[in-house]
Amino acid sequence: MLEFNREIKRIISLVPSQTELLVDLGLEDSIVGVTKFCIHPKNLLKTKTIVGGTKNIKIDKIKGLQPDIILCNKEENTKEIVEACEKIATTHVSDIFTLDDAKELILQYGDLFSCKMEASKIVQELDFKINDFKLFIKNKKERTVAYFIWKNPWMVAANNTFINHLLELNKFKNIYANQERYPEISFETLIKDNPELILLSSEPYPFKEKHCLEIKKSAHNSTPILVDGEFFSWYGSRLLKAFDYFKQLHNSI
Numbered sequence: 001m002l003e004f005n006r007e008i009k010r011i012i013s014l015v016p017s018q019t020e021l022l023v024d025l026g027l028e029d030s031i032v033g034v035t036k037f038c039i040h041p042k043n044l045l046k047t048k049t050i051v052g053g054t055k056n057i058k059i060d061k062i063k064g065l066q067p068d069i070i071l072c073n074k075e076e077n078t079k080e081i082v083e084a085c086e087k088i089a090t091t092h093v094s095d096i097f098t099l100d101d102a103k104e105l106i107l108q109y110g111d112l113f114s115c116k117m118e119a120s121k122i123v124q125e126l127d128f129k130i131n132d133f134k135l136f137i138k139n140k141k142e143r144t145v146a147y148f149i150w151k152n153p154w155m156v157a158a159n160n161t162f163i164n165h166l167l168e169l170n171k172f173k174n175i176y177a178n179q180e181r182y183p184e185i186s187f188e189t190l191i192k193d194n195p196e197l198i199l200l201s202s203e204p205y206p207f208k209e210k211h212c213l214e215i216k217k218s219a220h221n222s223t224p225i226l227v228d229g230e231f232f233s234w235y236g237s238r239l240l241k242a243f244d245y246f247k248q249l250h251n252s253i
Contacts, residue, residue, distance in 0.1 A: 008113055012067040013038065014054055014085075015076045018094065021106065021236030022071075024122065025115045032065045040238070057081055063088055069112075098165050099130060102235040122237055133243040137171055140250060145172040145197040146190060146222075149229070150205045153184045163232050170246055172197070191219050197253070198222045201229035225253070 012033035013019040019038040022031055031044070033051040038044055049065060052058045054076045062070070062085065070085040074095040085091040092112070094105050103123050110119025147157045147167060157163035158179040167174050175195045176183065190198070198215055200207035212224040227249065231242040 008068045010066060010068045011071065011113075012051060012062060012065060012069070012089075013071045014051070014057065014081070015071060015073040015094070016040070016054070017230075017234035017236040017238055018071050018073065018105075019044065020234070020238055021109065021122075022113075024237040025106075025109060025113065025118045027113055027115065030113070032067060033062060055081070057084070059084055059088075096162050096235045097160060098162070099126075099169075099235075099239070102162075102239060103127075106236070122240065126239055129240060129243040133169070133246060136247055137169070137250070140171050142171045142173050143197055143253075144175050144195040145199055146175055146185070146193070146195045147172075147199045147201065147227075147232070148205075148207065149182060149201050149203075151207070151211065154187060154190070155182050156185050157232075158183055162235055166232050166242075170250070172199075187218065190222075194219075194221055196222065198224040199227045200224055201227055201232065203229035203233070223253075225249075 009030055010032045011022065011027065011030045013022060013031060014035055016035065016038045019031065019034050020040040022028070023041055023044070031048055033049045034044055035052060035054050036045070036050050037054055049061060051061045055078060067089045070089050070091045072082050072085060072091055072093045074093055082091060082093055096102055096105060103126060106119050106123050110116040145167060147163060149155055149157055156176050158174065158176045158181055160181055164174050164177060175193050176185065198219065200211055207226060209226065212226060215222070215224040228245060230238055231245045
């Protein structure tokens with residue numbers, strides 16, 4: 001765990017879900033730089049300096065902001081970005097696979113940014129939401145799914161991902177859980193594997209209704225469904241809204 005002998009006043013966040021978490025911890029005034037994908041809350045893109053994307057940063061802008069700390073994530077940001085940031089300021093890199101990891105990060109931020117009470121409150125509310133959802137999902141039928149994150153090439157979320165962890169919690173049996181991370185899957189393979197549900201995420205690829213129709217023409221035995229990718233992949237305070245969304249999703253299937 002990082003330790004500072006001074007107050008952290010200038011934060012740059014290169015991870016959208018962590019940016020939203022900072023705001024919900026009461027740290028909006030300390031944020032000086034964000035990525036163009038830090039869309040929650042909406043006003044941030046107008047009030048904070050945009051330092052690039054999650055995979056492409058403007059290093060001179062970051063330097064000019066003179067941050068006390070830069071927040072990254074192992075999956076969202078490249079090794080090169082992390083190394084470049086480390087030359088500018090103390091850099092914290094999260095690595096999230098499970099809900100326990102997510103809760104640990106929230107509490108870490110509580111320690112790091114002197115907002116332990118706010119962090120504990122979020123984790124307590126999250127625990128309540130998780131336990132409530134487990135009761136909801138207990139008697140639901142397990143369904144086989146493929147969760148697509150990209151098109152051309154078609155790519156799915158597989159094992160060792162936060163998405164897969166949340167799929168399991170939803171009793172969605174990921175037919176590609178025997179593969180690692182984000183493999184490419186041909187359309188022919190998908191049809192052969194024949195999942196009950198094909199979940200098309202809203203991010204990072206913005207799947208639309210036309211893609212559901214496209215899939216339905218070939219995968220006659222599977223039901224394509226558009227899902228909100230933020231609720232399956234953002235691991236900060238957005239999780240507080242995720243479980244109500246999951247309930248709605250199950251009730252609509």
